[in-house]
Amino acid sequence: MIEAVDIYRKMILIRRFEELLLELFSAGKLSGTTHTYVGQEPVAIAVASHLGPGDCVFSNHRCHGHYIAHTGDIEGLLAEIMGRTGGVCGGRGGSQHLHRGNFYSNGIQGGFMPIVVGMALAEKKRARGNVVVAFIGDGTLGEGAVYEALNMAALWSVPLLVVVENNRYAQSTPITLGVAGSIPDRGRCFGLSVGESDGWDVTGLTARFGTLVAQVRNEGRPHMEVVETYRLNAHSKGDDTRATMEVAAFRARDPVEHWGRGLPPGLRAAVDAEVAGRLAETLAAVEAMPLAQLAEVG
Amino acid sequence: MRVVESLNGALHRMMAADPEVVLIGEDVLDPYGGAFKVSKGLSTAFPGQVITTPISEAGLVGVAVGMSLQGFKPVAEIMFGDFVTLAMDQIINHAAKFPWMFGLAALPLVVRVPMGGYRGYGPTHSQSLEALFMAVPGLTMVALSHLHDPGALLERATLDAGVPILFVENKSLYPVELEEGDMVGGLHRRVLDPRRPYPSVALSAAPDERPDVTLVAYGGLVPMAVRVAAEAMIEDEILVEVVVPAQLRPLPIEDILVSAEASGRVLVIEEGPRVGGWGAHVAADLTERAFGRLKAPVARIGARDVPIPSARQMEAQMLPAAGDVLAGIRDLMGKS
Numbered sequence: 001m002i003e004a005v006d007i008y009r010k011m012i013l014i015r016r017f018e019e020l021l022l023e024l025f026s027a028g029k030l031s032g033t034t035h036t037y038v039g040q041e042p043v044a045i046a047v048a049s050h051l052g053p054g055d056c057v058f059s060n061h062r063c064h065g066h067y068i069a070h071t072g073d074i075e076g077l078l079a080e081i082m083g084r085t086g087g088v089c090g091g092r093g094g095s096q097h098l099h100r101g102n103f104y105s106n107g108i109q110g111g112f113m114p115i116v117v118g119m120a121l122a123e124k125k126r127a128r129g130n131v132v133v134a135f136i137g138d139g140t141l142g143e144g145a146v147y148e149a150l151n152m153a154a155l156w157s158v159p160l161l162v163v164v165e166n167n168r169y170a171q172s173t174p175i176t177l178g179v180a181g182s183i184p185d186r187g188r189c190f191g192l193s194v195g196e197s198d199g200w201d202v203t204g205l206t207a208r209f210g211t212l213v214a215q216v217r218n219e220g221r222p223h224m225e226v227v228e229t230y231r232l233n234a235h236s237k238g239d240d241t242r243a244t245m246e247v248a249a250f251r252a253r254d255p256v257e258h259w260g261r262g263l264p265p266g267l268r269a270a271v272d273a274e275v276a277g278r279l280a281e282t283l284a285a286v287e288a289m290p291l292a293q294l295a296e297v298g
Numbered sequence: 299m300r301v302v303e304s305l306n307g308a309l310h311r312m313m314a315a316d317p318e319v320v321l322i323g324e325d326v327l328d329p330y331g332g333a334f335k336v337s338k339g340l341s342t343a344f345p346g347q348v349i350t351t352p353i354s355e356a357g358l359v360g361v362a363v364g365m366s367l368q369g370f371k372p373v374a375e376i377m378f379g380d381f382v383t384l385a386m387d388q389i390i391n392h393a394a395k396f397p398w399m400f401g402l403a404a405l406p407l408v409v410r411v412p413m414g415g416y417r418g419y420g421p422t423h424s425q426s427l428e429a430l431f432m433a434v435p436g437l438t439m440v441a442l443s444h445l446h447d448p449g450a451l452l453e454r455a456t457l458d459a460g461v462p463i464l465f466v467e468n469k470s471l472y473p474v475e476l477e478e479g480d481m482v483g484g485l486h487r488r489v490l491d492p493r494r495p496y497p498s499v500a501l502s503a504a505p506d507e508r509p510d511v512t513l514v515a516y517g518g519l520v521p522m523a524v525r526v527a528a529e530a531m532i533e534d535e536i537l538v539e540v541v542v543p544a545q546l547r548p549l550p551i552e553d554i555l556v557s558a559e560a561s562g563r564v565l566v567i568e569e570g571p572r573v574g575g576w577g578a579h580v581a582a583d584l585t586e587r588a589f590g591r592l593k594a595p596v597a598r599i600g601a602r603d604v605p606i607p608s609a610r611q612m613e614a615q616m617l618p619a620a621g622d623v624l625a626g627i628r629d630l631m632g633k634s
């Protein structure tokens with residue numbers, strides 16, 4: 001069982017990493033865009049803590065948290081986003097397109113859903129007991145490819161865990177304008193097993209994904225889990241049109257802050273200092289790397 | 299042997315030799331065996347390697363990409379090439395990007411697309427959409443012909459390439475007998491640069507003489523090109539060299555360039571629309587490289603700029619015909 005302090009260390013690392021990116025953007029040191037995971041950290045960590053080296057993860061545009069939880073590789077990620085030679089994809093992918101080992105992400109909403117079905121089908125054929133996990137958002141439920149994928153996943157009974165992070169918004173579109181009917185029913189209508197969980201209940205979430213990953217692994221059937229969560233920051237850098245009152249109410253329930261308060265203050269301060277130091281070192285190391293060049297990556 | 303048998307035989311051989319070769323498509327199970335029967339017998343012989351899918355073109359191409367990521371060698375069958383539009387996102391934003399942006403060692407993937415008209419299937423079942431893929435770096439596009447060994451091309455694409463390949467099969471070629479000898483329709487055949495995985499073929503009226511005109515054609519128009527080249531020689535004594543690339547992108551322009559520089563006159567023909575066509579790219583490339591050696595602007599013949607109709611006579615009016623090609627050759631020679 002993962003210790004409370006380790007959960008905090010992971011959550012605060014993701015949180016501080018995202019905050020660092022926003023600072024670097026403000027300082028004009030980053031180009032492109034970034035979609036931060038602030039507020040949703042428990043989801044990535046709960047899932048990652050039950051995956052083994054053979055399991056696969058496919059993530060979306062909001063992938064930094066998933067990536068860090070899965071690989072711990074903040075240097076490769078920061079270098080990638082900063083376009084340095086040490087970037088995990090050599091500067092070709094940037095914030096949204098990552099690949100390391102069995103971790104992948106792509107910036108096209110819903111497009112990788114058939115791909116994860118193919119990956120899971122491959123795993124089923126090889127019978128190695130691996131699972132494939134896909135992270136999508138509520139807004140992505142508008143994409144047709146998602147339903148082609150859910151249909152095939154259920155028809156072929158593949159070991160796929162679909163994690164729907166319902167943070168209630170897609171860019172500026174609230175679920176009331178983007179999602180008709182019930183989200184869980186969209187999985188159920190294809191015959192998937194479906195569950196719902198609470199993205200603020202860190203302990204419950206971690207235990208729940210332990211059960212789900214084991215279930216998908218052992219039974220080899222697809223499952224869709226809808227996690228209620230909320231992003232505390234803008235969609236990407238500064239584009240936030242949500243009511244200030246609403247955001248403030250969720251900020252008061254910040255899961256990372258809440259979990260941190262449950263730790264002995266001295267311990268928490270030590271972890272905070274450790275993470276701050278690690279990030280400062282990583283930034284210095286990455287800034288010292290040469291800029292990636294097209295000629296070198298081909 | 300007919301083109302359809304060559305492809306089917308190649309799939310049988312590959313699946314027998316390599317359990318990681320899988321075929322994914324709609325209606326590919328026996329006894330149906332795929333809309334054009336390229337997949338016939340496979341599901342009976344290799345039940346674990348043939349996956350029939352719902353009507354989900356994006357889905358099935360995506361599944362193929364996912365299986366490829368996990369080490370399989372998938373061949374995805376799109377029932378009619380027109381439906382590849384549904385899988386554009388998978389091909390352009392996923393398959394064609396993954397090897398490069400993720401730095402993958404290999405992403406073997408073949409998407410087979412039966413394209414083309416002259417059969418009266420109408421506006422949504424007869425198109426030649428190759429030109430849409432010309433602007434997709436990261437994608438290789440191969441078109442078979444009856445001058446190539448189609449099965450060998452498919453085997454190379456599936457087993458050796460390690461990159462995503464759009465494999466264009468012109469429907470009108472399926473029943474056509476392969477041309478295997480040194481002479482094809484009275485023309486001498488030679489394979490250009492046979493070390494290449496998808497080599498171009500050249501057919502010459504008189505191999506030792508400088509050709510008058512270079513006729514560039516691929517896929518379903520190759521039989522027409524051969525007929526017209528023979529006719530031009532017999533009727534007009536115009537020496538036509540037909541150059542037939544099997545690889546449409548990246549374009550092996552050198553193969554065309556050699557003949558173009560020799561003849562100085564080039565006609566590019568294609569079934570797809572002339573506007574924004576594959577031939578436009580060939581013409582631009584040739585012009586940039588051989589302007590000073592060309593005796594006339596590179597000429598092009600393609601489909602008229604209207605959707606393709608069903609009625610046979612209307613379809614014939616909008617697609618290139620042998621008469622158009624002959625007239626194009628005579629034009630280039632100033633003999634119209």
Ligand SMILES: Cc1ncc(C[n+]2csc(CCOP(=O)(O)OP(=O)(O)O)c2C)c(N)n1
Pocket residue numbers: 035061062107108109110136137138139140141167168169170171235
């Ligand atoms: C196919 C596609 N359409 C639109 C976009 C632009 N886009 C990026 S993120 C996003 C919102 C996604 O919402 P959701 O799935 O709920 O995930 P969240 O951002 O809330 O985590 C949109 C519309 C995209 N990346 N891909």
